[in-house]
Amino acid sequence: VERRRPKPKVQPRPPEYYQNLIDQHNETTVKANYADSTKDNLQDIIDKFSRFCAHLPKGPLWRTIIRKCSKGTTIAFLIHICEVDRVKKRSTVHQYYLRFKMLFNRENGRHMNTNDAKEALAYIYGPLTRDYDLDITVKEKPVLCVDDLLLLLNHHWARDTSTFPTERHRVQFALILLLLFATGCRPAELVDAQKKKKKRRWPGLEDDETGDGDVDDNGFEDDEVGADADFGFDDHDSAVADLGSENDGNGSDDDVAMSDIETELRQFDALCYEDVRLLVVRNPVAGERDVLAMEVKLAHHKGAKRRPKPTIFFFTEVDDPIFCPITHLVSLAIADAAFEAPSLTTVERVFEHKVWGPVQCTPLSWKQEILETPIFRQDKKLADSGVASPTLALTYSQFRDCLNRLGLAAGFLEKLTSYCFRRGTANIVDRTATDAVRDQVMRHNPNSAVYNGAYINERVPFDVLSAVLERPSADGILRMLTHMSLMRDPRAPVHPPEDVLAALPPDPSIVELEQQRAQLKAGAYRIQGTEVEAEVRRLTAEINIARTRRQNIISEEYRADYFRRRPLEDIERQNRGQQEEEYTEPVVEHQIPERAQLAELICTHVADITPHDIVARRIHSAGLMVALCRRREVPRRYRLRVALPQPPLIKEESPDLEPFPLV
Template sequence: MAAHKKPQRGHRASRPEGYYKGLRQKLADQGYTQPQYAPATLRNLRGTWKKWTRYCEEVEEEPTPFLKGQNAADYKVFCQWVLDNCAGVNMHSSLHEYWRQLRMLYQKHANDWMPKNLKDDVNNYIRDLTITDKLVKTPPKKPVLSGDDMYVLNFHHWVHCKRVYPDEEQRIGFSLLLKFAASTGARPVSFLDASVKVPDEDARSTTRDEAIRFYDPDKEDPADDDGGEKADFDASELPPEEDLMSVLFEHVTIMLARVEGREELVMYLTLIHTKGEDRKPQPKTFRIYQHENPLLCPILEMISMGFAGNAWAASTVREPKDILLARIPKRKNCRIFRWKEDQWEEPVFREPERSKCGNSPSRSSKPVRAATAARYMKRLGLEAGIEATLTHTCIRRGVGNAVNHRAPVATRNQVMGHSRSQIFQSYINQDVEFDVHAAYLDDPSDTAVIKAMGNMSLTRDPLAPTKLSPDDALAIEQHATVVKLRQQRDALTKRIEQVRRDAGPCENEEEVLLRQLRNDTQAKLLRKRKQLQDHKQKKARKRYFMENDTRELEYDGDLSLKDEDEAKPAATTYALEERACIASMLCRPPVICTNPALWSSDAS
C-alpha cells in the first residue's frame, strides 16, 4: 500500500517589528483576493477574453473599462454577439457558460463580485434569447458504459484492433487504463498528466487579459509544459513526478493474500490526485482481486507493466509465473511483491522515449497525457462500432451507476469524489434501469433484458464507417478555407526558396520570419482539416446508424442475416507472436462474458 508523503515545513520565520501592521495595510489596499483557477479553466477564460476583445473592437470600446462598466445592456449585447458570431453555440447551456465565464473575468478585473440584480437581469435576457433564437435546452444523451460493454471493447482491443501504437507497451498500458477506470470510477487526472498546455508569449494574442496572465500556471509549475525545448532546461529542476498528476508505481501494491484457506492475488490501488485536491485532498485506496476472466483483470496487466519497466525488486522474479505460482509461508498471511526503490516515483503510464529515429525501446519518465488517452479511447470506440463517442466519462458514469445500486450514498460519494450528493445527478443514467412496466403489472422482471437494453454495445455495428469516403475527402480539400490556407502556405514556401537563393547558405532574419509564418499557416491548415474531417465523419456515422437498419430490411429476405461472413471483421495479422498467443486464448464470442465460469482460472 502506498505511503503518503507528509510535507515538511521549515522553521517559522522571525518577523520584524511592525511587519503585521504593514501587511494589514497592504492587504487592505489590495482588496479582494483572487481565486486560483485550474489550468483548464484559465484556458477557457482566455478564449472568452478573446471573444470579448473582438466584441469590444466592433463597438469601439476598450475591453477592461468596458467590462467593469456594470452596464447590463453591454453584457446582453455580448450574448447576442456570441450567438451571431460563434457557429457552435446552439444550446442554452453553451450561451450561459459564456456568461458565467464573463462574470469570472469581471471578478478578476473589478476585484469584486458582480451585483446580483445585474446577474439576474442578464440571466432573464438569456432565457428570452433561448426562446427567440430557438436554442436547444434538452441536455445531450449521456452514454453509460456497462461491464458487458467493457468486455466488448477489451475483446476488440486485443483481438481485432489493427491500429499501430508507438510500441506494444502502449497497448498494454491503454488496456490497463481502461480497467483502472472501471475499477475506480476516477477522473483521468488521477491516472494521467491532465495538465493544460499554455501557449507561449509569441503564440498568444497581443490583446490579452492581464489578470489571467498574472495567474499563468507556466510560471508556477513547469510540469505544465508539453515537452518544448528551452535553452535553460535542466533535468534536475524537474518537479517530483507526484506533481505531474499521475499514478506512480508506489501507489500500486500487488500481493498474494491468504483468504479462507486459499491464496488469492490481490492489488491495492491508491489515488492521490483528485479534482480539487488543492483545496481538500481526498486520497483513497481501492482493493482489487484477480478476476477469472483475463480480459477484465487489471492485476495481470499491471504485472506485465512491471516486467516491461524492469520494476520488480526481487531478482528471482524474472517472468510472470514467478508471481502467479508463488506461495505464502505458513507463518504469514500474505506475500508482497515489492517494486525497486528507483521505480517508486515513476509513472505507471509512460510515454515512449522519442528520438529522431522513432521510438526508443527505453522508457521515459514522462507520463502519458490525458489527451493522448482520450484519442486512443475515441479511436477504439469507432473501430469497435460503438454508435456514441467513447470517452472516459462514459466509464465513470457506468461505475457511478453500478455503485449507486449496491452501496450507500456515502460510499458512492467517496468513489465518485463528490462533496455533495446532489452532484451525482449529473452522472445518473438517463435510461431508467428499473422495470417499471413489470412492477406496475406485478409481473416478474426479466433483468437480463433490462440490462442488455442499457448497454452501449447493443447498437454497435463493426461495419459502421471509420474513414472518410472519397467524396467527403475531396469536399474537404475543396473547402474555401482549406484552399485559401493551402495557397498561403505554398506562396510562403516559394518566397522562402527565393530568399534562400538570394541570401546564400546563411539564414537571414527575413527567412526566419517567413518560416514562422509558414509553420503557423500549416498549423491552421491542419486544424481546419481535422475539424472538417471530424464533422464529416460524425455526420456519416450518424447517417449510417439512422439508415442502415432500414436499408437492410428493404432487401428481399434481409440478405444481411443470410450472409454470416458480411459482419465478420477481416482477419487480423499480428506482428508479434505474443499478441497472437493472447488473441488465440481470448478469441471467443463476446456473449460468454455473462458466463465467466467458461474461463479457466489459470491466468498463466
C-alpha cells in the same frame, strides 16, 4: 540524527504595522489561487470581454468596466458573444455567463447582484435564445456496462489493426480501461493531463493593471468551451451551484491538514509505481493458495491541489484474465524490472509466492529508483526498436485518440470517451452501495447531488410499465436498452470510400488558400531561405488543418448516414422476401505470435474450470503479456483496399432511398 532547527523568534512589531495591514487588506481583493484549467477559462473570458470593451466609446479597459458592471453590461456582453463568435448552443452561452460571473467575483471581491444575475439568466433562456435561434438540445451522455467493456477488450486484443511503436502500449491501454471502469476515476488521475507550460499564459490574471493589451483575437467554437458545457440546465443557477459543489476546491480548507501534503513534487500528476502497492495476502480459507491483492491510491483528483482527498481502491484476482488488473500490472512490472526483490523476474514467482511467518501479507515492494516512474508511459521510437520512455508519462491526448479510434473500430454509434466509463461505474455503484460509498468512489462532496445532475443514466433502468401493470419485468431486454452497445454495428465504416470522396466538390476555402500559396511560390519548389518562406509555411499549416477538419466532418457525416440508411435497407430487403446477408467477421492476421496466442487465450470464455487451471491460465496470460511488451509490430505502409463486390447475375432492385449527400 539531525536535530530540528529552532524556529526563529519574531521581532516585536510597532503598533502602526498591524494597522497598516488592516488598511491595506481592506482596500484590496484577495485573489484566489485557481487551478491551471480555471485560469485558462478565466483568460478566455477576459479576452472576449476585452474585445467587447474595445467596441465601447473611448475603448475603456476591461477592469474599469467590470468593476462598474451592471445588468445591461452583462446582457450586452452576451449579445456580443452571439454576434461575434460562432456560438450555436444555449449551454455554451450559459458557460460563458458562469465564467463572467466568476471573473466579476474575482475582480470585485463579491458576488454579482442576485437580481441582476437572475435577470441576465432569464434573458439567456428567453430573448437571446429566440433571437439567435440557439440550440437547446442536450448532448447525449452514454453509459458503459460490463458487456460493453468486454466488447471493447475483445476488439482491442483480437481485432484491432492499429500499430504502436511498442506492444507495451497495448498492454497498458487495456489496464487503463480496466482502472477507469473499476474506479470511476477521471483520466487525469491515471495519465498526464497537464498542458504545456507557456510564458505569460494568463496575461489578464498575472498583471493586475496592465493585462489588457494581450488579447487573442481568435474566436471560439462550441467545442472549445470544455467538456462540462453540456449540462443543459434550464431553470436557475441553483442547479449549477449544486454541480459546483463537486470536489473542485471551492470549499473551506479548515479541515485540511496542510502539513500532511508532500513537499517533494513529482514531475507528472499521473499514476506512478509509488501509488500502487502489490501484496500477497494469506487466504482466509485454510489449505487454499495465497492470493495477490493490489492497492491503488488515486490522489490527483479534481481539486487535489487545494482540497486533497486521496482515495484507495483494493483489487483482488479475477478468474478471467481479460478482466484482471493485477495480471496486467504484474506483466508491466516484470517488463520494467520494477520489483525490489532480485528473484522476482518471472510471473510464476510472483503468482506462486506464499506468506511465511505470523503475518497476514507480504508486500512486493518496488525499487527505489522506479517509485516516481509513471506506469503508463509514452512510446519512443529509437532507431529500429521501439521502447517505452522511462520518464515521459502517457499524455491525455494520446490516450484519448486511442480510445476514440477503438470506439469507431468496434462499431459504437456514440463517441467513446472516458466519461462513458465513469458514468457506468457511478450507476453500478449507486444501485449496489450507499450514497456515501458512491460519493467516495466518485470523489464528490457528500450530499452534493452531482451524481443526479450529471452522471445518472438518462435511460431509466427500470421497467415502469411492467411494474404498474404488476407483470414480470423484462430485465434482459431492459439491460440491453439502457447501455451504449445497443446501436453497435461492427460493419459501420470508419472512413468513407474513395469513390465518395472523389465525387465531392472541392472546398472553396481550401482552394483559395492553395491559390495563395501557389502565387507566393511562383512555381518554385524550394522556399527555404526565401522571403516568402514564413508565409508559405503558415498557409501550408492552415491548408493541412482545413483538410483534416474537412475529412473528419465527412467521415462523421458518412458514418451517421450509414446508421440511418442501414435499418431502412434491411427493412426493404426483408419486405421484398430477400435472404439475410450473412455477416462474416474479417480475418485479422497478427504479425506477432505472442499476440495471437494471447488473443486466443483471454478472448475465449472457459466454463467449468478448476482453481488450479485458473491460476495456470492467469500465469500463462501474464507471461504472454510480458513477452508482448518486448515486441513491436511493423506498421503497414499502405492501406489494403477492399475489392468491390461482383455484380449479381440476377438484377435486383435496390430500395428507393435518398443517397448520401455530396454537398
